[in-house]
Amino acid sequence: MTISASAAATDTRAPLPRQIPYIIGNEACERFSFYGMRNILVQFLASSAMLAYLPEAERQGMAKEVFHTFVIGVYFFPLLGGWLADRFFGKYKTVMWFSLIYCAGHACLAMFENNRSGFYTGLFLIALGSGGIKPLVVSFVGDQFDQSNKHRARSVFDAFYWIINFGSFFASLLMPIFLRSYGPAIAFGIPGALMFVATFIFWLGRKQYVNVPPTAADPNSFLHVARTALLAQAPGQGRPGLVVAAIGGVLALGALLLIPQLGFVICACLALGLVIAFGGMGTSMQLDRARGRHPDASVDGVRAVLRILIVFALTTPFWSLFDQKASTWVLQGNNMVMPHDAWWWPSWLVKDAAQMQALNPALVMLIIPFNNLVLYPALARMGFNPTPLRRMGAGIAFSGVAWIFAGLLQLWMDGGDPVSLAWQMLPYALLTFGEVLVSATALEFAYSQAPQAMKGVIMAFWYLASTFGNLWVLLTNAGVRNETVTSHIGATGLSENAFLMFFFAGFAFLAAVAFALYARRYPMQDNYRTA
Structure with a gap:
């Protein structure tokens, strides 16, 4: 029986593409490898011989700067990966080649733990490899769907984001333990091994993928x-x-x-x-x-x-706040008190402030199904439609609330009182809820809004938002090294850390207002490919 295009678009019997598990499995291992090294990077740099040439008081600041510079690279190179895939090699081949570069970068981290040039070369290769594949795997998932089964895409994009956080959870929880107990060679070597496994899993599905060919040189690009x-000139106009x-x-x-x-x-x-x-x-x-x-x-x-x-562009302030959970919040946590005397605290497992980052992916895995099964249906019954843009705008605002609470914790610490690390759970929960609303939603939004010939590049631009988010952090760090700025901060009566936390919260609130105003007049598109 032949199914018409309109019928195919609403065919609830259309099966899930059988190649999806290979992509999801690849993503789980790759995310473990990435977050495994990323979430111990600041901790390693601040305490290792890598920054021994600096006075001790400056090492934490430099570790934070190296981290955000690395993240800028990770989210800049999607431009290169998207362009190569869209114009020359297609997504599958481009992902495979960049994955091998990625593996080489991990090997450098494991081998050059005491060599600054070798270690930074490894960071560059990981930024190149991870960034190069980042826009392609997401859009490659979208390529496996057409109008007949696009209704399943939302659940797969959510599952895709869920598995990212599954890998991130175990990496965030375990890698600080391996770093402390076995040293950096093992702690950085394990993520490298997982990246090799990720590459192998992706290769296994090579004969089942839908491969959208690269577009030829287009005079109408x-x-x-x-x-x-x-x-172009117009008569009588400049x-x-x-x-x-x-x-x-x-x-x-x-x-x-x-x-x-x-x-x-x-x-x-x-x-x-x-x-x-x-x-x-x-x-x-x-x-x-x-x-x-x-x-x-x-x-x-x-x-x-x-x-x-x-x-x-309006989401870049969110990334300024979000990515600092692996730098600013870890450094704040290092000065808090580990609540080993609390009966509910898992002292046998959580012994390091960096492990608090495991809260983020753990909460994501809970919040995504909660939102889809409970929150969004409840809002719909109340007559409120949680559209993608509404979700993203609310997520930016929630990130600002998270940083208000982080700033209040900093004020508490600045007052001289010992503050339990357990209090960081609240800002982590708020930031994670904001992340789900912004980032998980944006995966679906970016693919559905992009014209067919521009999907890889559009996804690259989405990740470039993180580059500019981290740029705002570097600019702020550079600003506070200026005597005029530091004098102004001192005049407020706040410590530098507390002032910056409230500053970034205000940055997010302004962005949320601007986002809401623009979203009201944004025309939504439907750019899934036809069957």
Whole structure:
């Protein structure tokens, strides 16, 4: 029997693609490997000989800076991976090659625990490998669905995010123990072994995957349409969009001139952000000039991408807060009291502040099914539709609330009282709820909103939001090294740590308001492929 396109779109009997378990299994092992090394990185650097050349008072700050620079790289390289997959090799081959680079990076960490150059080379290779595959595995999951079974995609995206946190939970809980008991060679070697297993599992499913081929050079691609729009002249009109884009280019060059003061990573990210922001604004101002020279569908696709990028940009403050749980919150926890005298505290297992990070993935695994089975249906019965954009905006606000509580804990500590590490459970819970609303939702949102030819690159731009989130952290850290800024902080009566925690909370609240205002007029799309 032949099923029509409309019937296929609502066929509740359509089975789950049988190749999905290979991708999910790969993701579980890869996430264990990534979070296994990531969540002990600050702890290792702050206490190892790697930073022995610095005064002891500066080592924690440098460990935090290295960590956020690494995270910037992880979320920058998706641009490269998405471009190579979309234009040349396809997702499967690109994932395989970057996975091998990833494995080599882990090997460097295990072998060069006392060699700064070798260790940092390993961090670079992991950033390249992990970042390169990051947008592709998610969009590769989406490629396995079509209009006939797309109703199953949401549950699979949620399962995908759940398994990420399954791997992260055990990595966060166990790796600090291995670091403390067996040393960095073992603690960094185990994640490397898991990355090899992840690569092998992904390879096993090679004959069952739906492989969407890379797109050939397209005269109507995003960049070609944008270039036409910026350069096209209209009778009797100037080119204000081109002027705006040119201003962005000049500002980007100015940012690069600050490299001696701020460093290459900060300045390069600033330059990239200025080019994207001003180039996008300029293109939007003159986009209709590309009509006639390019098909209307291509021009409309560019406008859709520009709208998506605004959504992504408004989530960057969330990532500023979220990624600091592995740096700022760990360093705060190191100065708190381990509640071994509490009857309910698992002293036999949790002996290190870094292990508190295991709360995040553990709570995610509970919150995702709770939201889907209890919270969202209850809200629907009350007449409130928890759309993806509403969920994401609320998640940003919850991250701000989490940092308010973290700041209150810091004030308590600054007052000289011993504070139990158990109190960190509250901000972790609030931040995790915000993460589920933002990040898990965004996986589905980014894939569904992206035009077919741009799915890999759009996912790369989503991960680039984390790069800019960590950029705000580095800029803030650079700012507090300025005497004028530190004097202002001192005048508030707050410690530097407490002031920064409340500062980032306010940053999130402002972003949540801006996100809500923009979301009200965002036109949702449906860009799943046809069967």
